[in-house]
Every structure is written in structure tokens, then in C-alpha cells.
Amino acid sequence: MSSKIDVPLGTRTYPIHIGHGILKNVAILDKIVLSKQVIILSDATVANLYLNTVKNQLHNKVCSEFIISPGEEAKSLDNFEKIISFMLEKKINRSATIIALGGGVVGDLAGFVAATYQRGISYLQIPTTLLAQVDSSVGGKTAVNHSLGKNMIGAFHQPIAVIADTEALETLTKRDFSAGIAEVIKYGLIKDHSFLKWITENVCSILAQDHDSLNYIVKSSCQIKSAIVKMDERENDIRAILNLGHTFGHAIETFQGYGNWLHGEAVATGMAMAAKMSSRLGYITDINVEDITTLLEKCGLPTEPPKEMTPDDFLTLMSRDKKNLGDKIRLVLLKNMGEAFITEDYPERILIDILK
Amino acid sequence: MSSKIDVPLGTRTYPIHIGHGILKNVAILDKIVLSKQVIILSDATVANLYLNTVKNQLHNKVCSEFIISPGEEAKSLDNFEKIISFMLEKKINRSATIIALGGGVVGDLAGFVAATYQRGISYLQIPTTLLAQVDSSVGGKTAVNHSLGKNMIGAFHQPIAVIADTEALETLTKRDFSAGIAEVIKYGLIKDHSFLKWITENVCSILAQDHDSLNYIVKSSCQIKSAIVKMDERENDIRAILNLGHTFGHAIETFQGYGNWLHGEAVATGMAMAAKMSSRLGYITDINVEDITTLLEKCGLPTEPPKEMTPDDFLTLMSRDKKNLGDKIRLVLLKNMGEAFITEDYPERILIDILK
Numbered sequence: 001m002s003s004k005i006d007v008p009l010g011t012r013t014y015p016i017h018i019g020h021g022i023l024k025n026v027a028i029l030d031k032i033v034l035s036k037q038v039i040i041l042s043d044a045t046v047a048n049l050y051l052n053t054v055k056n057q058l059h060n061k062v063c064s065e066f067i068i069s070p071g072e073e074a075k076s077l078d079n080f081e082k083i084i085s086f087m088l089e090k091k092i093n094r095s096a097t098i099i100a101l102g103g104g105v106v107g108d109l110a111g112f113v114a115a116t117y118q119r120g121i122s123y124l125q126i127p128t129t130l131l132a133q134v135d136s137s138v139g140g141k142t143a144v145n146h147s148l149g150k151n152m153i154g155a156f157h158q159p160i161a162v163i164a165d166t167e168a169l170e171t172l173t174k175r176d177f178s179a180g181i182a183e184v185i186k187y188g189l190i191k192d193h194s195f196l197k198w199i200t201e202n203v204c205s206i207l208a209q210d211h212d213s214l215n216y217i218v219k220s221s222c223q224i225k226s227a228i229v230k231m232d233e234r235e236n237d238i239r240a241i242l243n244l245g246h247t248f249g250h251a252i253e254t255f256q257g258y259g260n261w262l263h264g265e266a267v268a269t270g271m272a273m274a275a276k277m278s279s280r281l282g283y284i285t286d287i288n289v290e291d292i293t294t295l296l297e298k299c300g301l302p303t304e305p306p307k308e309m310t311p312d313d314f315l316t317l318m319s320r321d322k323k324n325l326g327d328k329i330r331l332v333l334l335k336n337m338g339e340a341f342i343t344e345d346y347p348e349r350i351l352i353d354i355l356k
Numbered sequence: 357m358s359s360k361i362d363v364p365l366g367t368r369t370y371p372i373h374i375g376h377g378i379l380k381n382v383a384i385l386d387k388i389v390l391s392k393q394v395i396i397l398s399d400a401t402v403a404n405l406y407l408n409t410v411k412n413q414l415h416n417k418v419c420s421e422f423i424i425s426p427g428e429e430a431k432s433l434d435n436f437e438k439i440i441s442f443m444l445e446k447k448i449n450r451s452a453t454i455i456a457l458g459g460g461v462v463g464d465l466a467g468f469v470a471a472t473y474q475r476g477i478s479y480l481q482i483p484t485t486l487l488a489q490v491d492s493s494v495g496g497k498t499a500v501n502h503s504l505g506k507n508m509i510g511a512f513h514q515p516i517a518v519i520a521d522t523e524a525l526e527t528l529t530k531r532d533f534s535a536g537i538a539e540v541i542k543y544g545l546i547k548d549h550s551f552l553k554w555i556t557e558n559v560c561s562i563l564a565q566d567h568d569s570l571n572y573i574v575k576s577s578c579q580i581k582s583a584i585v586k587m588d589e590r591e592n593d594i595r596a597i598l599n600l601g602h603t604f605g606h607a608i609e610t611f612q613g614y615g616n617w618l619h620g621e622a623v624a625t626g627m628a629m630a631a632k633m634s635s636r637l638g639y640i641t642d643i644n645v646e647d648i649t650t651l652l653e654k655c656g657l658p659t660e661p662p663k664e665m666t667p668d669d670f671l672t673l674m675s676r677d678k679k680n681l682g683d684k685i686r687l688v689l690l691k692n693m694g695e696a697f698i699t700e701d702y703p704e705r706i707l708i709d710i711l712k
Contacts (some may be wrong), residue, residue, distance in 0.1 A: 019570065022481055026625040077433075077437055084502060084508065084509055085504065086506060088504040088508060089675065091675060091676060093680050093681055093682075094678055094679075095682075115511060117508070117509070118508060118510070118678045119497065119499065119511055119512055119678070120511065120590070141475065143475065145442060146442065148445065149444060151475075152473070153440055153473070154474070155472055155476065156475055156476065174618075209554060234475075234476070235475075317446065319446065320447060320569075321452055322474045322475070324450075325449055325450065325451045326447050326451075
């Protein structure tokens with residue numbers, strides 16, 4: 001079972017191919033990669049598992065690979081510079097294609113290299129984690145981290161295609177798989193109550209990695225995300241709802257040092273906090289909050305921030321969020337189950353209560 | 357006397373204001389800068405001359421300034437990172453405006469920061485050198501240098517406006533002014549034979565910095581450039597003719613170490629070399645080459661490459677040019693006086709002859 005959906009962005013429209021085992025389907029890669037020069041960016045763990053599979057299909061290309069260490073720390077300006085130097089030494093020209101083979105870190109870093117190498121070249125996303133398949137590989141956000149904040153240096157640069165092979169998810173640790181589920185739940189929460197209900201009812205078959213369930217959640221997540229990206233590619237407005245849980249979550253990740261909490265874990269906790277805040281403001285009920293928290297916990301995700309983080313720690317880090325336009329912290333909250341909105345209108349003391 | 361021309365790029369259309377003394381015209385800046393937060397990027401020389409003029413007009417804004425050392429070496433990934441850190445520390449948000457106050461180095465660096473800070477914010481170009489007014493401030497090319505090549509890391513990111521005050525040119529050294537004239541001559545050579553003739557006939561009044569002559573050459577150059585950028589914003593094709601002399605020129609700049617030859621000087625020599633090559637291939641006459649060389653020399657520009665550069669040095673450095681798509685070096689040559697074209701079709705031995 002495999003599907004193809006399009007991210008509809010005019011001349012930059014691109015396909016997302018989703019299916020179990022599709023990475024071994026030579027025809028797909030052949031149709032997408034038209035350049036002679038190919039650079040594969042991957043991390044040591046993923047390269048060990050899939051680099052040969054990908055390279056074997058590119059036998060008529062000139063391939064170079066650059067392998068980074070696994071983990072969020074690799075998404076640095078330092079690695080960015082190393083990759084650019086590597087490509088210049090290899091005389092990679094502007095018609096080349098970069099392949100991002102890995103999770104969100106690899107995709108964001110490779111995407112930012114593609115966005116800026118000689119002012120922009122093509123790249124293909126082959127996401128191998130659930131988080132990357134449902135979220136970071138779709139929509140053209142690329143970035144590296146800065147010690148003062150996550151994703152602070154980046155660009156919007158759409159890939160030429162995404163290949164999401166759900167077979168790759170079988171090699172994830174339980175913890176990494178759960179972290180991806182956090183983003184899947186997010187799509188239900190922000191935009192599709194019936195999808196949220198489906199997840200709640202089928203949580204066991206999802207966690208058991210049933211092929212059809214995986215295909216369904218990846219496809220549904222990508223569909224919701226592409227519909228939002230289509231409306232607002234550069235996040236001037238509505239696209240920011242995709243950040244549900246991320247304002248709190250990024251603060252946690254920065255506070256803990258990148259990589260100690262997984263991104264999905266921080267987002268799960270952030271979503272629980274956003275849900276509590278939404279209920280305190282009267283938008284959703286306590287039972288809704290309970291349902292959300294229970295679902296996240298069933299998926300093995302944390303819902304409480306680190307004990308050592310004070311409200312001041314949160315406020316300092318959240319005030320650097322990219323969504324903020326003035327002095328107030330902009331939050332994504334839930335108006336209803338399956339409906340998110342962006343707001344600066346809330347009493348500060350309620351936010352502080354939530355952060356305690 | 358002042359003029360306004362538009363760079364017509366759909367929703368990203370922006371004005372270029374040209375005139376003597378217009379930087380003191382508060383109304384222009386007021387209409388362009390709508391954000392509360394403003395970051396002025398400048399170099400020490402320019403800041404000394406114009407920073408207060410600009411800041412005085414932004415009295416109702418929250419202004420921060422970041423001053424770099426003058427010279428091409430400042431266009432580095434290192435300075436890029438320092439500016440990003442500075443902005444994060446100042447809690448600059450995505451609605452802020454960056455003002456690039458200076459020459460091409462300041463404009464390219466500020467533009468690349470604007471292109472990538474939190475995935476892109478607005479910037480305004482206030483070019484204070486002739487080279488920046490007629491070339492680098494217009495068209496949205498932003499970049500920093502890499503030790504293996506000029507402008508290798510960058511992005512296309514259009515400014516919200518350009519303010520070219522020709523009064524600023526009065527403080528340039530003769531050498532810097534001449535370097536700018538190289539790009540003015542380029543526009544005549546690639547696209548407008550009658551403009552080239554006008555320059556040749558009025559070279560004295562240009563070098564004497566007659567107000568009307570300056571206004572005319574800046575305006576004509578910007579008009580030619582915007583017409584080309586409109587046709588091909590991302591340089592997939594025709595925009596590359598703006599690189600006449602630059603393939604040879606970048607090789608000279610890289611070989612000499614950034615800053616030893618001025619960009620315009622390297623481009624002048626590169627144009628003389630491209631003219632010779634065009635004549636060897638039978639496109640233009642020896643007399644045309646003589647005319648071009650004489651005009652460049654009258655403007656105080658070099659037309660011979662550094663003696664210590666061998667053909668191999670040139671070939672190695674030119675093979676890294678961003679225009680190249682395969683193994684062959686793509687060149688911009690002259691089909692006629694006032695008409696440039698891009699080609700890979702030439703006998704290698706003729707190129708080597710020219711490089712000797």
C-alpha cells in the first residue's frame with residue numbers, strides 16, 4: 001500500500017510518496033533526481049541502515065556523502081560550514097541535488113545547506129523518523145540552531161520531493177517513535193477532531209506499528225500540514241498553529257540543552273501546557289485536558305516540564321520565540337478540540353500559573 | 357534632481373530612490389521603515405560619516421547598530437554569526453527592519469542576515485559607494501564569502517527599498533569611485549551600446565562627479581539591472597550576463613586574497629579579458645577591444661591580471677564559478693558592443709591563450 005500526495009505551491013509543487021518499503025523502488029528516485037552530482041547527507045546511525053540502499057539506486061550518478069553525528073547538537077552553524085566546505089572541495093555545482101537521509105536534524109541542516117549553497121540548489125527529503133515524516137520534511141522550513149534559541153538561523157526552501165518509507169520506522173527506538181506520535185496528535189488537536197478521535201481509538205495498533213495504521217497517520221498528517229502550508233507558506237499568519245506546544249517546548253529544549261529531551265517529548269509537554277492554559281481561559285474543558293494528557297501518556301510521552309525550570313526560565317526563553325512580534329509572548333492555544341488559534345490576548349498571571 | 361524607479365517583481369516590487377542629498381529627506385525613510393525595531397549594519401568608515409544622519413530620522417524607533425571593519429574580509433560567516441548573536445541578545449523579532457548602510461560588503465552581509473534571521477526579515481539598502489548603488493544593492497543577491505570562493509554562501513532576498521544618495525559618492529576615494537565605474541561600463545557593454553557611447557563621451561564629467569552625470573549613470577545602471585532581474589530573478593538564465601568580467605574577476609580576487617584588489621578593479625580586468633576572448637572568437641573587433649581597454653584605463657582601472665597568476669591558477673579558481681553546470685567553465689562574452697551572451701562553446705586553447 002502506498003500513496004502520493006502533493007504539496008500544492010504553484011511552480012514549486014512537489015510530491016510526498018508514502019508507503020512501506022518504497023525506498024527500494026528504483027523508479028521513484030530515478031524520476032526525482034535528474035542531476036549528475038548528488039550529495040547525500042545523513043547521520044551515522046541512519047547511514048549504517050540505509051545509505052547503501054539509496055546509493056545502489058544512484059549508480060549512474062556521481063555521489064558524495066557527508067555523515068554527521070546523530071543528535072540535535074549536529075544542527076549547528078559549525079556543521080553547516082563544514083558541509084559547505086566539503087561541497088566546494090568536491091566542486092559541487094548549482095545543478096546538483098542534495099539528499100537528506102535521516103530525521104529532522106539531517107533534514108533541517110541539509111535543507112539550509114541547499115537553501116544557501118551558491119544561493120540555493122535542489123534537495124530531496126528522505127525522512128527516516130516518524131517526526132520527520134509527518135512534520136519536518138514537509139513545508140520547506142530549514143534551519144540550524146543557535147545557543148540562544150532553536151532554529152534561529154534558517155530559510156524557507158521547498159524540497160523537490162519527499163519519500164517517506166514507513167518501513168524505516170521499524171528501526172526506531174520506542175522513545176523516538178513516541179516522539180513522532182506527539183506531532184501526529186498535534187495535527188488532530190489543531191485541525192481535525194475526527195482524526196484525533198481515530199488516533200485515540202487506534203492507539204494500540206499505532207504503537208504496534210501496524211502497516212496500514214502507520215500509512216494512514218503519516219498520510220493524514222502530511223495532508224493536514226500541506227493544506228496549512230498552502231494557505232500560508234511563509235508563516236505570516238495561520239501556519240503558526242503548527243506550533244501548538246512548540247513555544248513551551250522550545251523553551252524546555254533550550255533550557256535542558258539540545259538533545260536531552262527529544263523534540264517530540266518537549267512538544268508533548270508543551271501541548272499539555274497549552275491545553276491547560278486553554279482550559280483556564282475557558283476554551284476547552286478539564287475533561288478535554290484530561291483526554292489529551294492521557295493520550296500523550298499512553299504514547300509514552302511526558303506531560304510535565306522539568307521540575308527545575310522556573311516560570312522565569314520559561315518567560316526568558318519564550319520571549320525569544322520567533323512568533324513574537326512585540327513584547328508579548330504569542331501562544332498557540334486550543335479554541336476547541338480540533339481547532340487551534342494564535343493569541344497574545346491573555347492575562348499574564350494565568351500564563352505564570354501554568355508555568356509554575 | 358531626484359528619481360524613483362521600480363524593480364518590478366510582483367508582490368516583491370520595490371522602489372529605488374536616486375538623488376543628491378536625499379538621505380536627509382526624512383519623508384522617504386519614514387515611509388519605508390514601518391517596524392518599531394531597527395538594526396543598522398554599517399562599517400566603521402561609513403558609520404562615521406552617515407550613522408547619525410540616518411539615526412536622527414529614526415527617532416521614534418528602537419535602534420541598534422552593529423559596526424564591522426571596512427573591507428571585503430568582513431563579509432565572512434564569522435561576522436554573520438556575530439550579528440545573529442547580537443540580534444538575538446537584543447531580542448530582535450521577525451517584524452524588525454535591517455538597514456544596510458554602506459558599500460557592497462555591508463549590503464551583501466546585511467542582506468544575508470536578513471534572509472536567514474529567524475528564516476527571513478525585511479531589509480533596506482542605503483548604498484554609499486558607486487558600486488553598491490549601481491549593482492550590489494539592486495536585485496536581491498545576498499552572500500558571504502568562503503575561503504574557497506566568493507559569495508559561495510548566500511540567498512536571493514529582495515530588499516524593501518533602496519535609497520541611493522549620490523552625495524555620498526563625494527566622500528569616496530578616487531580608487532573606490534573608479535571601481536564603481538567598472539560596473540557602470542559593464543551595463544553599457546552587456547545591454548546598451550548608446551549608454552556605453554554616452555559614458556565614453558562624458559567620462560570627464562563623470563570623473564569630475566558632476567551631479568547630473570552621476571544621477572544619470574546611477575539611474576541608467578539601475579534601470580538596466582532591474583530589467584534583467586525582472587526577466588530572471590534567480591539567475592536561471594539571462595541574469596548571468598550581469599557577470600561579464602566576473603568569472604575572470606572573482607578568480608583574481610580569490611587568488612590575491614579578498615580586499616587586495618577591489619572588486620571593481622578585478623571586474624575591469626575581467627571585462628578586458630572577456631573582450632579579448634570575444635575578439636579572438638570573432639565576435640567583436642580588435643578596435644572594440646582597444647576602445648574598451650582605453651575607456652577602463654581612462655577611469656583609472658587595471659586591465660591586466662596580476663603577473664604572478666598562471667593559467668592554471670585561473671582555471672582552478674574559475675572552475676568553482678557558480679555559473680558552471682558541468683565540467684566546462686561558462687563564460688559571459690560579448691557578441692557585439694552592447695550585447696553579452698553566456699557560452700560554454702569555445703576552444704579551450706583560446707581561453708588558455710587569454711589567460712597567459
